[in-house]
Amino acid sequence: MKIAWIASEAFPFVKVGGLADVVGSLPLELARLGHQVRVFLPWYARLSQQPTPIGEVHFQFRGQEQRAGLAGLEREGVEFVFVGLSDFDRARIYGYPDDLRRFVRFAQAATAAALAWGARVVHAHDWQAALAPVLIAAGSLPVASVFTIHNLAYQGRWNPEDFFSWTGLPRSIYGLSGLEFFGDINLLKGALVFAERLTTVSPRYALEIQTPAFGEGLDGVLRAQAGKLSGILNGLDYAYWDPANDPHLEAAYTIDQPENKHLNKRKLTRELGLAEEGVLIGVVSRLAEQKGLDLLLAALPNLLSDGVALVVLGSGDPALEAAFSRAAGGAPRRLAFRSGYNERLAHCIYAAADALLIPSRFEPCGLTQMIGMRYGAVPLAHAVGGLADTIEDGRTGFLFEQLHPEGLLAAVFRFLHTQRPEIIRRAMQVRFDWVQAAVAYDKLYQEVKR
Ligand code: ADP
Secondary structure (H helix, E strand, O other): OEEEEEOOOEOOOEOOOHHHHHHHHHHHHHHHOOOEEEEEEEOOOOOOOOOEEEEEEEEEEOOEEEEEEEEEEEEOOEEEEEEEOHHHOOOOOOOOOOHHHHHHHHHHHHHHHHHHHOOOEEEEEHHHHOHHHHHHHHOOOOOEEEEEEOOOOOOOEEOHHHHHHHHOOOHHHOOOOOOEEOOEEEHHHHHHHHOOEEEEOOHHHHHHOOOOOOOOOOHHHHHHOHHHEEEOOOOOOOOOOOOOOOOOOOOOOOOOOHHHHHHHHHHHHHHHOOOOOOEEEEEEEEEOHHHOHHHHHHHHHHHOOOOEEEEEEEEEOHHHHHHHHHHHHHOOOOEEEEEOOOHHHHHHHHHHOOEEEEOOOOOOOOOHHHHHHHOOOEEEEEOOHHHHHHOOEOOOEEEEOOOOHHHHHHHHHHHHOOOHHHHHHHHHHOOOOHHHHHHHHHHHHHHHOO
């Protein structure tokens, strides 16, 4: 079956967070099940590889016909198609005042390209692609729509006047049971209402978002749509994340021969000027409120005892970056902070760390805990969303219920006083398979296909 994915990131071409890992992996598994999959992405100025021009697509914007070039890259049976719009000839992926307009244009062009290709199902991801199911429903287009929520916190809000003049969509889709949200257009809400099926990236997150505590203002909408909502757990690319075969590491190791892990720890602690003896805890994260790293900051004075060192890699919120830099300056042997996105260092941290801290306020699925388990870095995490779905408390990691520095410290304490080799071994054995997710999506596509 022809399935078109529409998304804003895909590893290895362009990545900001976990969305890219999903979009870079799951389509490959769907192709192995026999589907023809095209993944439509913006043609960003900065891609890790240059695609080859393959054609063009026409779409309407502000009532005028627009043209976008298409370029392709093939990867393991999946065609990644990049939509060429001048809106994406910029240094960064996100973070511009006109992001909503940029992604409206992208979603319009990508939906048109998916239809021209003959897709039976359009599967859109997060707010950047959320317009696709709206266009399909409003235009009664002959294709089924599925929408995946990777993160409910980012919704794509804008004023309705601009939106309707750009898209030419009928005003009847505005209103309480449409795209209206406190006087704005809310693209994510549009997808929740208009997509035929909704999925989240873990079963627990699908339930959590129907409650006010996790619903980001959309819990009522989600409760009303609960009949078409399900959670399908993400997998991990175990060929890419493999401590036995990882070019970034100082020394390879396996579950049966984990001794070399300490060589990675020695290399990294020396590189960062951290104490080599004792326990090394790692953090690899976007620095956003969601990730709960303010809790870690509050817990630092109690955490950085003689036996514990901490390495934090993250980028995002400047205030958090400054706070971690300051804290690292005051405890050079105990705390190292590196800002920015750094694939190599991320791998080295997973390989070197004894444990990984993940105090997220909410977590739709989370990949870092899966990567941590694979590399024998035991996850210590807040018991929410995908973290609670993937970590077995006391067996493959430690969960804490209380979102408070004390809760975090209690999880660290439990880790420090456990039989570490056993828990590391169990964690390294856990597998979250993309095949299972692909089979679940295949079933969903069969149910909705045109
Ligand atoms: P989210 O998608 O919310 O950012 P996930 O845990 O689902 O969180 O995925 C995060 C992914 O991004 C992981 O693959 C992690 O290794 C990677 N990552 C996060 N921050 C960095 C960073 N500063 N440098 C390198 N990789 C990072």
